Amino acid sequence: SFVASGTFSRVFLVHPETAKTRRWKEKSHDAQRYAAKVMRENDSYIQYTSDARKEGDILKRLEASQIAQGKEVLTMRCFDSFAVVDEVGEPYWCLVLEWLG
Numbered sequence: 001s002f003v004a005s006g007t008f009s010r011v012f013l014v015h016p017e018t019a020k021t022r023r024w025k026e027k028s029h030d031a032q033r034y035a036a037k038v039m040r041e042n043d044s045y046i047q048y049t050s051d052a053r054k055e056g057d058i059l060k061r062l063e064a065s066q067i068a069q070g071k072e073v074l075t076m077r078c079f080d081s082f083a084v085v086d087e088v089g090e091p092y093w094c095l096v097l098e099w100l101g
Contacts, residue, residue, distance in 0.1 A: 001013050003035065003101075007045050007048065008039050008040070008043050008045070008048075008050040009037050009038060009039035009050075010037075010038050010039075011035050011036065011037050011038075012035070012036045012038065013033060013034075013035065013036075013099065013101075014033070014034050014035070014036045014096070015032065015033060015034070016032060016034070033099040033101075034079065034096050034097060034098070034099050035096075035097040035098070035099050035100070035101075036094055036095070036096055036097075037094065037095040037097055038084065038092050038093070038094050039052050039092060039093055039095075040052070040091075040092060040093065041053060041083075041091065041092070041093040052081070052093035052095060053081065053093060055078075055095065056078045056081035056093075056095045059075060059076060059077065059078035059095075059097075060078050062075045063075060063077055063078070076097055076098050076100065077097065077098040078095055078096070078097055078098075079096045079097070079098070080095075080096040081093065081094065081095045081096065082094055
């Protein structure tokens with residue numbers, strides 16, 4: 001579901017795909033939640049620029065560095081990033097981030 005939009009991205013609340021369950025079983029309300037940040041791979045607006053791949057890589061490196069030093073991870077975690085295409089064929093980049101809500 002849609003959460004927010006900004007200059008360079010749109011953010012959606014997403015859940016991992018789950019195996020199909022029998023229709024009488026209730027879905028778990030405690031399922032893991034993620035923020036999917038969808039943006040152009042590279043973009044600019046006035047003096048600002050964005051690079052989706054670089055953003056994901058920086059978040060992953062920061063997390064790895066904190067873990068390597070035995071410290072608590074204090075930055076948003078980036079679990080995955082990949083190319084996506086919308087319904088008219090426009091390319092975008094998706095970062096799957098830790099949900100902090």
